[in-house]
Amino acid sequence: MFSISVGDVKSHVITLAAGFSVGFVLAKLLNGVPMFFKLTYRSKPVSTGNDKTNLQVAKAPPGDYKLVIGARQDLQMGKGKVAAQCCHAAVACFEDAQESQESVLEEWMEQGQRKIVVKVESEEQLCQLYNHAKSIGLICSLIEDAGRTQIAAGSKTVVGVGPGPASEIDKVMGHLKLY
Template identity: 50%
Template structure:
């Protein structure tokens, strides 16, 4: 399913929402954001090649934003999905800092910045 968001010259980005209530260390957050970014990129490459190419050729912009908890993260994920944006939820195996099965972050995109900002524009950077 191609999203069809292309506007002339619009930049594409990928956003990752990270839960702050889990108190993950910096390294753990980096790993979780990495998982979300890779999964989003693979999904775009397989399902929306034009968006993937636009994002890759534009420098693979990634923005990491914070959400307070699982409820807030799911609310933003559902809003993104309702607008036709691709999302990926990362669930941790629980081998290090957090309980097995904990959902740590959600990736959104890649998609045009304006489309993602309609959903996540009010969130603060991590």
């Protein structure tokens, strides 16, 4: 048979009350603090509405900026290898945008940093995509593998195009299938 003493009940009630109290205090203290490592990016001061000289320009619709990464299918890279190569392209494109097109980078960051990975069939197609993107002035990066794991050194693995206006990037990458 199961029995509970008065001392056990008091102990559980005290523990429960303490837990609620700590939770309540933490909620009040952390109200408005981003949780779970949510990253926010702000490059401009936020207007409080009191400053009449700080007028905001209308932003492009959400999703209007993106970064598209094309990964070669013919190399038969493992999933982890493809992920690593795509990360190399994303970082390289980000660095290029920081140096040459900061306003485009800011728009992309404010809109959620949309990234899309698509399939590229061959090295020839990869180079054509890179050259086309370069010729119309888009940020782009062609990644060559160091040859330490699955792929021969110098193999071109992925191309990153963007961040930039979705309409311009679609001229180069829009016909490709999702990875």
